[in-house]
Amino acid sequence: MVFFIIASFSFPTLSHELSNGYLTLKNDSGETLSGELLLKPKDIGQAARLDTNNDGNLTWGEVRKNHNLANSYIQNHLIIRGSETRCTVSVAPPSIRDISAESLLVYPLSVNCALLNEVSVRYTGLVSDFPTHKLLTSITLNEQTSVHVLDSELTFISVSPKNIHWGSQFCEMVYQGIWHIFIGLDHILFLVATLLTVNLLRKSKRWVKERSVKRIVKSTVILVSTFTLAHSITLTLAALDFITLNSRIVELGIAISVVITALNNVYPVIMRLGFVTFGFGLLHGMGFASVFGDLNAQSGSLVMNVLAFNLGVEIGQLAIVALLLPLLILLRNLRLYSKAIMPIASSIIAVIAINWTLQRW
Template identity: 35%
Template sequence: MLSRLVLCLLILAYTPILHAHKASDSYLTLKTAGERIDGRWDIALRDLDYAIGLDSDDNGEITWGEMRSRRNAVFDYARSHLSITGGNVPCPVQPGDYLIDTHTDGAYSVLTFTAACGAELSNITVNYSLLFDLDPQHRGLLRVEYGQATHTTVLSPTHDSQQIELSDVKPGAAFLQYLKEGVWHIWFGYDHILFLLSLLFPSVLIRLNRSWLPAEGFHPVLIEVIKIVTAFTVAHSLTLSLATLGVIELPSRWVESAIAASVVLAALNNVYPLISKKLWLVAFGFGLIHGLGFANVLKDLGLPKDMLILALLAFNLGVEAGQLAIVSVFLPAAFFLRRSWGYRRLLVDAGSVLIAMVALVWLAERSLNTQLVDWELLFK
C-alpha cells in the first residue's frame, strides 16, 4: 500500500512537470442559426508558436508580419484538430478573418470561420484535439449559442468529443453541467491538488522537538482536516464569487503565479516548519488566491445571465465535491501509514520537496510567461 501511495504521488507530480508552463486554454465559440454555424476560435500565440512555429527570426517576439505569413499554416493546423457534425452530416469549416486579441494571460490569434451543415440543426457534435499531443494539460473552452440559450463545456484529452442538443437549457441541466465542470476542474487542477496535499501531509502527525510524530487518535486528525478543508472552501468560495461577479479583477498571470507560490510555501513548510499548528489559517489565506484561479476558469466558460447564481453555486459545489473525493481517499491511507518511516520520509519530506520543485518551475514559467525547458523534447 505504501509503494502504491508513493507511486500515485510521483505520477501526480510527474504529469504536470512534463508541461510545467501555465496550462494553456483555447476559447471556441459557435453560434448556430438554421443550418449555419459561425465560429470564433482564440488560440494563444505561445501555443501556436510551440506547435508550428511563428517566430521565424527566433528573436523572442512574434510580429504581425510573422503572423500574417503563417496564416494558412495556422488555419490548416487548427482545422485539422477540429471537426463539427450536425446530426450525422459533416459541417465543413471555411476560414474567415484572421485577427489578434489580448486575454489576461497574453496575446491570442483569433480565427473566425463558418460551417454549413446542409440541413436545419437540432444538435451538433464537436470533436476537438488541438495540442493534446503536445500538452496533456491543454483545455478547449467551448461555448455554443443558439437562440437565447448557451451551452458551455471543457474539452480535454479524456473528454474530446461533445454532443450538444440545440434546445433551451433547463435549470436542472444547467446545474448538473456546471457541477460537473467544477469537479473536473479540481481533478485536473494539479496546482490545487498539490497545495491541498501539502496541507494534508502533516495532518496525521504532530510536531514535537523538531520532529514529526504520529498522531494517536483518528478523531483529532479528522477535526484538523475538517478545519483545513472548511477554511480552504470558505476562502476560495468567497473570492470565486466576488471575482466571477466582477467585484475583484486581477490579471490571470498574477493569480496563476501566486497560486504556484502558495504551493511552494505550503510544501516547504512541511520540511522546514514555520507553522505546524492551525494550518487552517494557511488554508484560508492561500484559499483566497486559489478562488481567483477558479474564477478565471468559470468566467472563461461563460455564465448564463438568466441562471447566474445557479451556475455559480453549482460550479462551487462541484469544486467541493471533487476536493472531498480527494480527501476521502487520502486521509484513511495516510492515517494507516502515519507510523511508518516511509510515510514521514518518503511522502512528507521527499514528497514535499518534490512538490516544491515542481511548483518552483510553475512559478518561474508563469511569472516570466515563458517555457524554460522543452519537456516534450527532453523526455522523448
C-alpha cells in the same frame, strides 16, 4: 508511498500528458459568431506540425511563422454549421493566456453563417495524437449558454436556444468543476501539501505520530472546510464580477502558496494552518474563477452555473481527500514517514512550485 503519489501528480506537470482545450462561441448577430479556441502549444504544435525543424522545441517564432498550418488544421477539424449551411470560420493569429498553471495558445475565431437559429459543431482535432483530449465548449445564442465537453467519443453537438435545458447544463457545469480540479495541478499539490502533516504532531521541534485517528479526521475536516469556504467566496465573487484581480498576479500567488505550504512542512514556522489555508484559499478561488470565466459561462443562468461549477470543484476535491486521508492514517505508523517520506514529498512539491513561480514571475 506518498512519494509515488506526488510523483504521479508531478509527472503530467512535466510531460503534459493531460490534453484539454476550450472553445467559446457567442452570436454577435443573426449571421455571425465570435469566439476563441484555446489549445496547448505542444498539442497543436504536434498535431499541426508547427515545429518545422523537428527539434522538439516549439518556439513563439514557429507559432507565428506557421500560422497557416495551424489555420488549415483548425479549418479541417472544427466544422461549424448554422441552420442551413456550413459556416465560414476565420482564424486569427494567436496570443498566449495562462489558465490554471498552463500557458495556452488563444486563436480568435470569427464565424459567418447564413442563419443562426441553430448551431452545430463537429470537432475532431487532436484526438488522433492525444486520445484523452477534451474540448470544453461553451456556445451562447440569444443570451442562452450551452456548455458541453467534446472528446473522442462525443465529436458532434447541436445547439439551439429552444433545447438548452437547465438540468443538463447544471450537470455539465458540475462535471467541468470536477474536471478542472484534476487538471489544476497547482490546486491539487496545495491540497496534498496541506494534508501531509495532518497525521503528525510537532513536539520538541520534531514531527511525531498523531495517535488519535479522530483528531486526524477533525484536523482534515477543518483544513478542507477552511480551504473550501475561502475559495468558494472568491470564486463566486469573481465569477459574478464583484471583484477582479490580474490573472498573472493570481497565478503567481497560487504558485507561491504551494511553495510556502510545502516548505513549511519541512521547516515549520506557521503552526496555525487554518488561518493560512483560508488566506491561500482566497487566492485559489480567484484561480478557479479565471478558468470559469474562460468557459464564458454568462447570461441569465450565471448564478446557477457558478453554483454548479463550485459544486463540481468540491466533489473533485473531496475525491482527492477520500483517497489520500486513509493512506496518511496508515503511513503515520511508519517511523520513516515523518523522517523521510513526508519531507521528500514536500520537497518535491516545493521544487515543482518554485518552477511554476519562476515561470509566472
